[in-house]
Amino acid sequence: MLxxxxxxxxxxxxRVTPAAGRTAQTPRPVPGPRSAASPRPGRPVPGPARPTxxxxxxxxAPAPVAPTSAPSRPENRSEPQLQLIxxxxxxxxxxxxxxVDLLLESGRAPxxxxxxxxxxxxxxxxxELSFGxxxxxxxxxxxxxxxxxxxxxxxxxxPRPVVVVAVNGDAGDTVARALxxxxxxxxxxxxxxxxxxxxxxxxxxxx
Numbered sequence: 001m002l003x004x005x006x007x008x009x010x011x012x013x014x015r016v017t018p019a020a021g022r023t024a025q026t027p028r029p030v031p032g033p034r035s036a037a038s039p040r041p042g043r044p045v046p047g048p049a050r051p052t053x054x055x056x057x058x059x060x061a062p063a064p065v066a067p068t069s070a071p072s073r074p075e076n077r078s079e080p081q082l083q084l085i086x087x088x089x090x091x092x093x094x095x096x097x098x099x100v101d102l103l104l105e106s107g108r109a110p111x112x113x114x115x116x117x118x119x120x121x122x123x124x125x126x127x128e129l130s131f132g133x134x135x136x137x138x139x140x141x142x143x144x145x146x147x148x149x150x151x152x153x154x155x156x157x158x159p160r161p162v163v164v165v166a167v168n169g170d171a172g173d174t175v176a177r178a179l180x181x182x183x184x185x186x187x188x189x190x191x192x193x194x195x196x197x198x199x200x201x202x203x204x205x206x207x
Contacts, residue, residue: 080163080186082203085193089168093117095193096166100146103162111143114160116182118194119169122148151178154185161187167194176202 087095096115103113115122121129125148128136140147140158149157151165151174163186167175175194179202183190192199 080183080188080190082183083189083191084196084199085191086196087167087193089119089194092166092168092193093120093122096164096168096191099164099191099193103164104146108162110145112161113146113164114157114162114185115146115148115164115166116151116154116157116178117148117166117168118151118175118178119167121150122166124148125150151175151182154178154181157182157185159185159187162189162191164191165193167192167198175199179203 083099085095085099096117100113100115104110117125125136128139137156139145140149147157147160154177157163163182165179165182175198179192179199182192183203192203
C-alpha cells in the first residue's frame with residue numbers, strides 16, 4: 001500500500017532580516033564642503049568640530065568659556081541672532097579666534113565671517129596692512145577668506161553672514177559706536193566676546 005508523502009509545514013516562516021535602522025542625517029548648517037581658510041600670521045586655533053543643529057545657523061560653543069546669551073529681541077527676521085561670550089579684555093581675541101575656528105569646523109565658509117577688534121589689531125590685519133591699504137581692503141572685496149578689521153573702520157566693513165567682535169580694549173566710544181554697526185553688518189549671526197556689562201550697555205537695553 002503506497003503512502004502519500006507527508007508535507008510538514010514549517011513551524012516558522014522564512015526568516016527576514018530586519019532592515020537596519022537608519023539614523024537621520026544631520027544636515028550641515030552651510031551647504032557644500034568646507035573650504036580651508038588661508039594660513040594667517042596669527043596664532044592657529046585648533047579645535048574639534050561640533051555639529052550644529054540645522055534649525056540654528058552655526059551657534060558656536062566656544063571653550064573654555066561658556067557662552068551666555070544676551071536678552072533676546074522680539075523675533076524679527078531682519079535682526080541677526082546674538083551670541084555673547086564673556087571674556088576679559090585680555091582674552092577676548094582668543095575667544096573670538098576660538099569662535100571662528102568652531103564656525104569653520106561646523107561648515108561655515110571662511111568668506112562668511114568678518115572679525116572686528118576694538119583694541120589691538122589682529123596680527124593678520126596688521127600684517128596685511130603693511131602691504132598697503134588698497135591691497136588690504138581688496139581682500140575683503142574678494143570675499144574668499146575670514147576678514148579681520150579694526151572696529152574703528154567698521155563703516156568700511158561690508159555685510160557678511162557672521163560678524164565676530166572681540167572687545168579686547170577701548171571700552172569707550174569705539175565699542176559704543178562699533179557694536180550697533182557690527183549688528184547691522186551681520187546678516188545671520190553676531191558673536192561678541194568681551195565684558196557682558198560693556199557689551200549690553202553698548203548694544204542698548206533693547207537687545
